[in-house]
Amino acid sequence: MFKGLSRLVSCAALLLTLVSTAHAEFGGQVFTGTLGKMPIVVELNTRDASEVTGRYFYEKFHRDLELSGTLQDKTLTLNEGNNRYGEDKPLPTLTLNQTASGWQGEWTSPKGKSLPVKLTEAEPKTPAADALPFIAALPKSDPYEYLRLQGLKLKPGKKESLMGYNLQWWTEPESKISMFSVESGYPKADQDRVNQQLLGRLWSEVISYHGCQLQGGENVEFNQHVEPALLSPDVVSLNISTSYYCGGAHPDFGDSPINLDVHTGHTLSLEDVLWVGEDKPLLHADRDNAGDTPLTKEEDETRSRYQREVFVPWLIKQLTALYPDEMKKPAEGDEDGCDFTDESVWGYSSWRFTPKGLYLGAYFARVQRACDAPDWPVLPYSLIKQHPGAVELGLPKD
Incomplete structure (x- = not known):
């Protein structure tokens, strides 16, 4: 086996690795509801009652908080967060009882403060007819991430002319993940197919960013730089350089190019x-x-x-x-x-x-x-x- 393959997989397929890890560890039913007065989205895997896993985010902040615990007699007892990197600190807890439509109970801080929690099974809205194919597929494949992305918006950045094509840059402000779309230079049908791939990749990298945040703890790092390599009548080629630390022994970095056939996308x-x-x-x-x-x-x-x-x-x-x-x-x-x-x-x-x-x-x-x-x-x-x-x-x- 080529010794470079493991690094290539870890860099070029970082998205797949992080998303697969999240699905394996936390994947399960998705719920929406409130913690106190704050709207939240929760994912729970209760298949193993002795080792329940999950995560949730506040709709206002979008960043995951890890959940782990047990299910006994229709009662979930969960810790929020973890001490996997050597800390020894008290953690908030959630105690939830099963209801006909979901879960309800309370969240308790290490200092004893309690807030009510109420969850019902998520029913994501049908994506708009003009939604990117990547987004349109998420309600079935990953409703948790779909609900997260609904609260995020792209911010337009600089415009530039490159190799005879006009580009518009976009950034998702929380993750600082950026990508360009092609604004002119190709027939409209070709341009639309290319932009669907480029902007779909932007959103997939945003998901990867949040997966890294969840896995990496306080010292997480996830930085990207996108560089157009060639734009021609037949090809759009670019390189995505990522430096990241998502937990483990060492930070890492690598390139993940995108090479698109303009005529098919x-x-x-x-x-x-x-x-x-x-x-x-x-x-x-x-x-x-x-x-x-x-x-x-x-x-x-x-x-x-x-x-x-x-x-x-x-x-x-x-x-x-x-x-x-x-x-x-x-x-x-x-x-x-x-x-x-x-x-x-x-x-x-x-x-x-x-x-x-x-x-x-x-x-x-x-x-x-x-x-x-x-x-x-x-x-x-x-x-x-x-x-x-x-x-x-x-x-x-x-």
Whole structure:
């Protein structure tokens, strides 16, 4: 297995990791109601009565508070918060009794202050007809996050003209997560599909931010920077750089590019753009849009074998020819040297389009973090055009 894969998964699929963790640990029934006079949204997993988990947020503040406890004789006894990072402090508690429509009881502070709690099963409103596909899917897939996002609004930021296209930047103020939409330069249907993907990604990163806040405790960090890489008649490509600490031993960082086919709005896989195998390319092998058919086990194994046995050796050969100095193997005993001839650092490379060619990033183990993502590994488009992938694209000239 490529040693860079675990870091690639943790960075590029950070959203999936955080959301999956939240679903596994807290996923269950969703309720709305009040704590005192404050509206709240609560998610409770009571499948294991001896180990109930959950979370809730005040609609005014949107930030999660963790719940854990037990269910006995239709009575929930829950602690709010946790001491997982070594603290030893008293925690607020909730004592709730089951009702015909939900739960009711009281919240008690460590100092003894009590407030009434009343919860009923959530009934999220149907999304507006013009809602983003990402938002429209949430009432069924994740009603808790849907209800959180209903209280958040995007703030327009700067406008800029880039590569012949006009962009509008947006920021969600609480998380400070930003993304751009394309305001002109594409046919309207293409532009709408692209913007649905871009703004959907913005909201998915907001969810990821809140997942990190819940997991990370007081020292949480979640910062992002979005940089457009290429806008062309066929492609929108950008890079999302994230630095984060969501609990655990160390902070981390990584890149998560987005590469879109303008004419379909679909995510492009590397095999869609560049294919060096003997048989036919694997069409849209990485596509992650709703409604797309996932790879079968056999297809996934075939793709992994192609990556390992065909693509990576070919890539190292091309980079060695193009960048002989950078690809030079470190001297024996040089522990700080970056060995870009090591096939494992190119496994499932993070990639994106640039004006000059296709950029592919390398990933090293933590002890060689300084070697990560050098700026030079760019394959010129003249080379890419000799090895077209599954999707017909009009690529720029070198």
